[in-house]
Amino acid sequence: MLIKKFVVFLASFCFAVGAHAAGLKVFEVPADDDGPALKAVQWSPCAQPSQRIELGPFVLDAVRDCPLAGNKLPLIVISHGFGGTGLSHHDTAEALADAGFMVVALNHPDDNAITLASNRSNTLAALVNRPQDIKRLVDYMLAFSADSTAIDARRIGFYGFSRGGYTGLVLGGASPDFRELRLPCQDPTGMTCERVAPQLAPAGPWVHDPRIKAFVIADPLSDVFPGKENIQAVTMPIQLWSSQNGGDGVLPAVVDALAANLPEKPDFHVVPDAGHFAFLTMCPPAMAKSAPKICTDGPGFDRAAFHQSFNAQVLTFFRQQLVEGISP
Structure with a gap:
């Protein structure tokens, strides 16, 4: 038993060593018979100091097109909420990539910030198509990405917020x-x-993907899962997060019911004094002025401090499930 624990520790240490920043790539998954082109962002381990990169309204700590550091990397896919983008959770992506994960996030075609601005969003179509979007992204990363050979297909995780949690x-x-x-x-x-x-x-029929072995779900749209029968097949490990105050149609009591109804007990966290948008990345000053609804938190709530703790706990969960929990 001691030898086995040492091997797991050594594998975890070797997995994380050498990653000092998040390498950043922007790419597109081509359109096919299953859906339109998907705009996506990739973060990966990088052995260079990070830089400040302005991308749209966001300021990222990353290195553009940094040579990939490491191999047999776990893959985390990120799904944004209604009106979000692939950058809505970039600080979480950077923290995971800094620690040795490959991370990809996409713009869901039907309900991202750009489609909403152009009034082309179809809300029901988005909810039907979203799981297929993620499946296509995983397919691309494993088969067609330039870094596909560096991914361990046995170690795939998912992080989703709001509609992304759904x-x-x-x-x-x-x-x-x-x-x-x-x-x-x-x-x-x-x-x-x-x-x-x-x-x-x-x-x-709904698109399921058994390749995904662990899930972090934050403030999910969950009133569409009213009973145990709707989620009886969800048996993979889940770290579930709920804001105390909810918002944007997400009710804390409904998330509580989801936690109680899941067939396997989740690692459940309620964030005191948090509203729904506390899970989004910190807003630069210009964005805070133009989008106060998603950038402003309640009195006494420190989003930056919360994200330090949140990202650390998400990283610990994915390490336990995808690194320590799967044999080399």
Whole structure:
């Protein structure tokens, strides 16, 4: 037993050594019969000091096109929430890449910030297509990416926020019931928003992906999983996060019910004094001014300090499940 523990420790140490920054690549998954082109961002271990990179409204700590450091790397895929982008959680991606993971995040074509701005978003189509988007991204990373040979296909994890959390639950085996879904409206609680008309509620089939072995789910859209029967097939390890105050249609009580109904007990965290958007990355000053709804937290809540703790706990979970939990 002592020898086995030492081997696991040594493998974990060798896995992380040499990574000093996050290498950054922007790429596109080509359109195919299963969907349109996907714009994506990749972070990977890099043995060079980080730089400040301005990309859209965000400021990243990374190195453009840095040579990849390491091999047999676990892969983490990130799914943003409604109106987000592949950069909405870049600090979490950077922390994981700094520690030896390869991380990719995409713009979901139907409900990212650009499609919403151009009024081309179809909310129901987005919820149906999102799991397929992630499956196509994983397919590309394993088969066609320039760094595909450096990925360990046995060690794939997922992080999703809000609608991204919904996406992860479906990928993990859940079957949503859209008759419970309320469409977006001005009510931040979502309680007065109009429900989807029954005749318009999609019925599947839903895209699941058993290649994903561990999930971090933050403040998920989960009212479409009203009972245990909707999530009975979700048995992979889950670290589940809930903001104390919720918002944007996500109710803490519904996330609590999800935690209670999952067939395998999740690693469940409730973040005191946090609102729904606390899981988004810190906003640069210009973005904070232009998007106060997603950038402003409640009195006394320090988003930067929370993200230091959050990223560390996400990293610990993925190390336990994808590094220590899978034999070399």
